[in-house]
Amino acid sequence: MELVEIDGVGLTVGGRAILRDVSFEVRSGEVMALIGPNGAGKSTILSVIAGDLRPDSGSVRLEGRDVHGGSPRELARRRSVLPQTTYVSFGYRVREVVAMGRTPWKNTTHQGDDDAVIHESLQETETISLADRDITTLSGGETGRAQFARVLAQRTPLVLLDEPTAALDIRHQERTLRTCRKLADAGSGVVAVVHDLDLAAAYADRVVLFSQGRLVASGSPAEVMTSERLSHVYGWPIDVMHHPVSGRLMVLPVRESGDDLRE
Template identity: 40%
Template sequence: MIEVESVDVSLGDTEILRDVSLRVPAGEFVGLVGPNGAGKTTLLRTVNGAIDPDAGRVLVDGDRMSDLSSRAGSRRVATVPQDTGTRFAFSVEDVVAMGRTPHRSRFGSDDGGDAVERALERTSTASFRDRRISTLSGGERQRVFVARAIAQEAPALVLDEPTASLDVNHATRTLSLVCELVADGRAVLGAIHDLEAAARFCDRLVMLADGEVVASGAPADVLTADALATSFDMESVVTRNPVTGAPTVTPLSDTGDERRSVHVLGGGRVGAAVVARLHAAGFGVTAGPVPEGDELLGVSERLDVPTETVPPMSALDGSTLAAAGERIDEADVTVLADLTLTPDGGLLDLAAEAGQTVVVEERPLDERDRAGTDQRRRYERLRERVTTSGLDDVAATVRSVGADAGRHVSRRGI
């Protein structure tokens, strides 16, 4: 449906796009990701015909956009702009009805039927159809412009940061609606700043940097730590969201309180995320023991986090326990990250030796209990006496607990 072939675009003396090629077939949602200034908006404006490329060509449904009239091009491509400001106080219904302009004859007739009504209902904007667009919030205006694009009934749709003004709930609803339009057969190309949302909702991603395509493919293949480092100039850790299965990007920084050290007990996705977030906050982090092949190891190896390992499906031996115990003794805070209870009780023994302790739990204990009643009771007694935290707040919680020099956690009876 959308074909961009070796496109170059310069604005004045500045080269914006260089040899950009991509394809968006009908029934696919392709997300454009990349840093500010990468050329995403310019590429979208080239696709919808607002800019003629200096070289290369853009085809939509087989026709070259530069050969089509403005009206004909608007029947091929509908646009949701990033800037939803308006100069005049049109009503919401009038703004949505503007999407029908390419379909009206010179006598003003339009055979689109109730396309405007369907678009209002589909975007949940019918309830304020009579309000002036200037009285709406930024998020409400964004939904109105999505409704206008739907009313346009073009087979291709380009979106420039469609969720930039929306809260999390409306952003999810908007992208879910876009996915419905894709399921109806539209081809959608959208610039999306939220990498996790792009990974979750898009079929494929195209990463731009300095006006060039640097990566293209499935979200998991594009959102890699190496590609993000090259394009965004940032260190990051990429893990998998356990609910959606999509990649989750955790940016890292060199700032924080490096005087405090933290040891992480536990592994898997939660352990990996805890290590990444604490490292990003500037803590000195150690981890383990974890079995070889654990998800945490991929993160700790990239960040040079010292980690004790054991062979898969094996009990903890004395030397491993001793090494991990030394790291715990040296740490200011120990974090139990979705700790799994094992029959040998080795991890609980290590937890019992920790001083300041924070528990982070994402999975129910029943899913992590491989030991039985006695070990479960030990863990529950420990959990009652330490600080608990959500994954998103773990760095702030560790900082708060570590700063409380007078706090003492009794380990008697654990």
């Protein structure tokens, strides 16, 4: 089912076109990865979808309604957002930060679920042991997981994540994207900016490739992530192959041999 419709979105900032006539849709039950080099427009289109930025042209419709059409609280019940960077200036406990995700549901019939949802979100992100820690004392990766738990606690049909695996170790990168898969399997639409192309290939149902503010290609990982296309867009040779045992798509930058790198 179509969850979000992005139609002809354009945005210019400081005389520079950041987004140029961007159109695609997000469906319920899928994980979508936004990929592309730095400055391609990925984080900007995510902010436009979230309703945090108004485009100069085009429209974004969430569940059939203009994303700017309701109150902030109503919007917070329809979509949750993990920004690229999050700062907490005060010494909140991790549990309190995760509880902030329940704020849109205050004074509703869902408020009674708060304790159970918060606990489940802490468990899912392996932050239960950090629940009583001051969030300002955590490492970057721990903070990222705590903020992801906040997003999970919000329980929205659309989940928007800007570099959710940044600063995470391999275990928690994989766990985070497996959680995205669970959300999609439960019916949510998940849109994530992902810089690790191999992770995008492994977990995304659909990939949207951006370059210089334009949508270059949209489709399954196999359709979009060809060696020729990725090498051209990123300006670096990239190999795309299939794993000899599992058959899954693998995307790796071409590197010189170890001896060459040490010279």
